[in-house]
Amino acid sequence: MGILSKTRADVSAFGVKYKLNNYGIQIGFVIIFIYLSIATPTFFTYSNFVTILRQVACIGIATIAVGTLIIMNCIDLSIGSLFALCGITAGLMVSTGKEGLSLPTFIGIGIGILTGVLVGLFNGVTVAKGKIPPFIVTMGSMWITRGLALILAHGMPVGSFPDPFVYLGTASVDKGNMIPWSVVIFLIVAVVMDFLMKKRPLGRYIYATGGNEDAAIAAGINTARIKIKAYLIEGGLVGLGATLLASRLKSAAPALGQGYELDAIAGAIVGGVSFSGGIGSVWGMVLGAIIIGVINNGMDLLGVQAFYKQIVKGSIIILAVLLDRRRTGRG
């Protein structure tokens, strides 16, 4: 075969194989959805959907954040720790407790986001200028941020939040408690990020950097700058998600968000982001985050034991990457 074997045969867009490869995740989602609707009485109810979305909102924002990095062929493993750090910095600003500063809510939210941006700056500059693999950099910052969170909170959860701060994560737009604010914020983030990825040059350059960094540089793109910008945005989004979560939980513990980075990455991958970069969409990530949420919720409703849940989640991630491999032709 020699060099000829490198090109794949074109697959007909109407073949079953093509559909299974390209829409496998969506088809799987529909099957799970229908199954849960029949198997449990409570799944297919509006209030359950609101519960799922409320749970998905914070992690969903992080999914979009890390998904953007994966498209760029980078990663952030510090998301979980960053949730703790941002939640704590935001919480300390507004808390009326002994450690708290009792500052207005908007300052708390601002500081939460700013904390994320600063860690993003560190990650981005180290990756882009230090030319260290993102996996290593963010594994380091994962420990650093967790440590900072523990120091700032003296190892104790931060609580005693004022009502306006708690309102954001718990209240709803309408009186019937049907459209939670957190879900609205999640949607706004999705719309803005979709616009950024599709309609702003930065988004296109993120795709190009992940698609083929050498070619992107040769095409005149300053990929170092693109990487730093992407990490700044990602950090800010994680900060926002963390602030929302602290608000919803009415507390921010230094142990907050453990394993969130993996949930966020899983959501992005399940949502069709290629782990080798260059491919993926924001709405795909939203769907991925919701799929993970539905599966979590469904297993709760079905009474699946926590131990088994982990096995199911792990299997789904591997399956999703397997599909991605078949779609893109390589890993």
Next chain:
Amino acid sequence: MSDNEVILEMKHIDMRFRGVHAVDDVSFTLRRGEVHALVGENGAGKTTLMKVLVGLYSPNAGELVFEGVPVKFRNTSVTRTAGICMIFQEFNQVKHLTVMENIYLGREPKTKSGSVNFKQMLEDSRIILKKIGVEIDPKTFVRDLTVAKQQLVEIAKAVSYNARIIIMDEPTSALSDTEINRLFETVRALRAEGKAIVFISHKLEEIFGVCDRVTILRDGRFIHSDLVKNINESELIHMMVDREISEMFPKEESKIGEITLEVKGLTCKGVFEDISFNLRRGEILGLSGLMGAGRTEVVEAIVGSRKLDYGEIFLDGKKIVNRMPGDAIARGIIMVPEDRKKHGLALKMSVKDNILMSALHKCLKGGYLRKNLEMKYSSEYMTKLDIKADSDRQICSNLSGGNQQKVVIARILNADPNVIILDEPTRGIDVKTKADIHKLMSQLAVQGKAVLMISSELNEVLGMSDRIIVLHEGKLTGTLNRSEANAERIMQYAIGKMEEEVH
């Protein structure tokens, strides 16, 4: 030597890649105890022919007879066990293992209990290295060896397989003069043992220095085969390059204007040295030289993807410094890279995304990218260059090589450059697309763009260029005007004969 026993015959070998006739009815005979030079320009089919022999490619037609038996090799490990070894330009070595581990990789001698018998491995390696006259400690790591010594390890490996035929693909391209001499000694030692050696090269001094017989290929066809002593240098050059220049090169008259790009004393230590030339509007300047002469490196330095040690670049009389390709593009200097899959395209992205990548700002209006503008520019260049794709959203990896190259060129043109640098613009693409690209280059020159073209294909250089500069081992050895240029003269400069010697 001429009456040595024939060990291998390749009869009427034919090899095609997607319309490109890489090897066209070539026969090749190899005898025991001879060093047989296989020569020709880049792309003449030398390496392809040898890859057919070792089973990397299966030929479309033809027959192999090895030691009197017709054979068909399916892969390299079969050929290796049969006694034919090829030493590639890129060695297949595990850098973090020792010399002896590399020699016996995959067939380590075992002890009775089944673990690796390092003692025996060491002894055997010593014997083999001594046999070919090489002084390397088998226990050193391959990563710590020079390229020359790594090559000798490859030869030792071939010998350890008891190879009767050893093929060396341009073995001297990365070696210094003393290293070359040492390699020649080893080659002579192998010949004395009755091994047959195929020596792929286009360096004349090596052919006359170490080889007994020479076979010349050109454009995938067999040209001539004879004993080296019956042939002289100028005959050999003539046979390597002589061809008719046809309509493949539709050169149009263009008005040559002022100097736009000028480089002075460009130096990048160990790569190229003191390169000065200029480029005028409406001119196609050919940059010729053998592989490894530093051509790509020079243009990389111009566009800013390689750091210069010394030297200045002027654009329209003003000194410029390009820190990265983006700077050069902003100044209207853009390059079509040599390796389109690595540097030219994001293969998994769409045709449209690739075409627009270098000038996305053109589609920006009121803060966001307009679909209609994107459509306009991508379809403009898809039509202009006749890019064959289902739509502008097709993924580039599904396109043919020629169409991929056209997408790269579309991206370059969409950036509205004034200086266009093309590095091997037609390598590995079909004849039709090649002619299209040549036509386009002519048109660009007529439009007043300055074109700098690197090409290893002499006909392309001769057919397209208004002026030709030639590099040899990082030095500029000659400048030729279109009227005075011919293949022989370029070749002489390319092999390092300076201007004075030629006249």
